[in-house]
Amino acid sequence: MNDKYDIIIIGSGLGGLLSGFILSKNGYNVCILEKNPQIGGTLQSFKRDGCVFDTGMHYIGSLNDGQILNRFFRYFNLLNNVKIRKLDEDGFDVINIDNKIFKYAMGYERFENKLISYFPNEKTAIKTYINKIREVADSEPMYNLRIPDLKNLNVNPYMRVNTHKYIESLTSNNELQNVLAALNYNYAGRSDNTPLYVHAFINNYYINSAYRFVDGSDQIARILASQIINNGGTILKNRKVKEFVFKGSKLIAIDDTTGNRYFANSFISNIHPAQTLGMIDPGRLRKVYRNRINSLENTVSAFSVYINLKENTFPYINSNYYYSKRNNVWSLDYYNERNWPENYFFYTPAFSTTNKYSRCVGVVTFMKYNEVKKWEDTSVEERGTEYIDWKRTKAEKLIALVTKQFPELEKNITGYYTSTPLTYRDYIGNGDGSIYGILRNCNNPLESVISPRSSISNLFFTGQNINLHGMLGVTISAVITAGEFVGLRNLIRSINNA
Numbered sequence: 001m002n003d004k005y006d007i008i009i010i011g012s013g014l015g016g017l018l019s020g021f022i023l024s025k026n027g028y029n030v031c032i033l034e035k036n037p038q039i040g041g042t043l044q045s046f047k048r049d050g051c052v053f054d055t056g057m058h059y060i061g062s063l064n065d066g067q068i069l070n071r072f073f074r075y076f077n078l079l080n081n082v083k084i085r086k087l088d089e090d091g092f093d094v095i096n097i098d099n100k101i102f103k104y105a106m107g108y109e110r111f112e113n114k115l116i117s118y119f120p121n122e123k124t125a126i127k128t129y130i131n132k133i134r135e136v137a138d139s140e141p142m143y144n145l146r147i148p149d150l151k152n153l154n155v156n157p158y159m160r161v162n163t164h165k166y167i168e169s170l171t172s173n174n175e176l177q178n179v180l181a182a183l184n185y186n187y188a189g190r191s192d193n194t195p196l197y198v199h200a201f202i203n204n205y206y207i208n209s210a211y212r213f214v215d216g217s218d219q220i221a222r223i224l225a226s227q228i229i230n231n232g233g234t235i236l237k238n239r240k241v242k243e244f245v246f247k248g249s250k251l252i253a254i255d256d257t258t259g260n261r262y263f264a265n266s267f268i269s270n271i272h273p274a275q276t277l278g279m280i281d282p283g284r285l286r287k288v289y290r291n292r293i294n295s296l297e298n299t300v301s302a303f304s305v306y307i308n309l310k311e312n313t314f315p316y317i318n319s320n321y322y323y324s325k326r327n328n329v330w331s332l333d334y335y336n337e338r339n340w341p342e343n344y345f346f347y348t349p350a351f352s353t354t355n356k357y358s359r360c361v362g363v364v365t366f367m368k369y370n371e372v373k374k375w376e377d378t379s380v381e382e383r384g385t386e387y388i389d390w391k392r393t394k395a396e397k398l399i400a401l402v403t404k405q406f407p408e409l410e411k412n413i414t415g416y417y418t419s420t421p422l423t424y425r426d427y428i429g430n431g432d433g434s435i436y437g438i439l440r441n442c443n444n445p446l447e448s449v450i451s452p453r454s455s456i457s458n459l460f461f462t463g464q465n466i467n468l469h470g471m472l473g474v475t476i477s478a479v480i481t482a483g484e485f486v487g488l489r490n491l492i493r494s495i496n497n498a
């Protein structure tokens with residue numbers, strides 16, 4: 001294959017597709033190469049027995065008129081094309097800590113009033129907390145579509161502030177501390193290292209407004225892909241990129257595993273930077289750079305159960321449900337194989353056809369890659385009965401825990417499917433099934449800042465490992481990466497004018 005493109009993008013995750021959209025819209029001839037038969041990375045949904053399950057995009061935030069994701073979605077022509085449902089304004093996230101229920105209400109006024117109703121003596125702490133997370137969220141130009149200081153992209157003044165310590169400094173009320181940190185599943189938080197900006201960006205994003213996709217998050221991938229193709233771009237599936245090809249010191253092409261070669265002027269990798277560098281002859285990279293990228297710690301992986309239920313037996317719940325067994329929501333600090341699962345995230349996916357009942361339930365909990373390490377050299381079909389039994393035991397444990405809060409669940413199950421850290425590893429292609437990519441660490445913040453420019457002049461990065469994970473974090477990373485080609489200032493102006 002001798003086609004030559006302006007830009008080749010490796011991976012069709014959200015970051016690859018958004019970068020492809022911006023670049024193709026601006027006249028670049030782009031080609032996206034995806035290893036899987038389906039595009040989208042963790043935007044993918046799958047169908048089982050009448051249910052559509054999302055694999056890694058359960059809810060999104062800040063989509064009300066004028067809010068930040070709404071402005072981005074307008075530019076990407078997603079706003080009027082995606083099917084979404086606003087979650088319950090009185091409690092978009094329901095938190096169960098040690099069997100006591102709290103709700104996160106939507107919009108700051110409601111959020112504050114609701115928290116004060118639970119903790120009437122903690123008004124000052126609650127107000128101080130809210131002011132601080134709004135201040136942190138406002139401090140970042142890209143999260144507000146303001147033109148950033150290009151020299152300090154991805155560098156935030158709150159990178160060194162520890163979330164857990166900050167929350168502890170507000171109040172001695174342990175229950176309130178846990179309620180404020182309860183969404184830490186969304187960033188795989190650890191009390192020793194999660195920076196305040198990560199917590200604040202994500203909590204602020206959802207408190208502003210929270211929505212769920214209707215009929216699957218893969219619609220985002222489909223809508224972006226069809227626009228890229230309309231703009232003249234190419235998307236090729238089942239093409240696993242294997243190696244970068246150089247002519248002298250210049251990167252000129254990439255090879256896939258089936259022997260095809262693709263030429264381009266520039267390359268953007270939407271896959272983990274360490275996996276990307278693994279495809280380059282070591283001699284071409286500065287040792288310090290390679291060592292730094294290879295030594296970065298990733299966030300934890302997950303174990304998910306996707307459950308099918310009998311018709312009309314289980315209610316559709318228009319909220320997410322976060323459960324923590326102990327009065328300590330930082331479960332990554334202490335969970336081990338014996339006491340697993342310590343927490344879970346539970347949701348009923350939304351469908352255009354049903355409102356009252358749900359035939360489908362998804363449950364996700366953290367799981368360390370170590371637990372599946374002994375099967376890491378096997379592929380899906382050959383993991384054997386030991387692995388299948390292990391998965392079943394884990395799924396049953398998780399379902400038993402969920403059943404304690406939702407007793408009507410267990411007797412109405414008609415079947416279930418699971419995904420493990422190996423599933424995430426294989427379908428994202430990131431080496432260890434990490435769900436949110438590179439860990440941001442307040443003790444060593446600059447180490448985890450990855451520039452969209454690599455040490456090879458025409459190779460760039462995009463996706464959750466640059467900037468931050470999630471719909472908003474990855475959107476910003478795609479804008480930053482595409483800004484390297486079209487000019488970030490102009491691009492931000494165009495998004496603001498959309």
Ligand SMILES: Cc1cc2nc3c(=O)[nH]c(=O)nc-3n(C[C@H](O)[C@H](O)[C@H](O)COP(=O)(O)OP(=O)(O)OC[C@H]3O[C@@H](n4cnc5c(N)ncnc54)[C@H](O)[C@@H]3O)c2cc1C
Pocket residue numbers: 010011012013014015016033034035036039040041042043055056057058059060239240241242270271302364424427428429430434435436462463464465468469470471472474
């Ligand atoms: C369990 C889970 C729950 C989540 N929940 C939410 C949520 O509720 N809300 C939210 O906003 N975010 C959520 N996220 C995070 C969000 O899904 C991710 O941050 C985001 O989708 C990552 O996008 P990305 O661009 O980095 O690409 P990825 O999704 O990582 O995709 C990378 C792509 O590259 C492809 N690829 C890899 N190697 C190669 C190769 N060699 N050649 C060609 N292609 C290759 C992969 O197949 C994949 O398609 C969740 C994630 C997980 C895992």
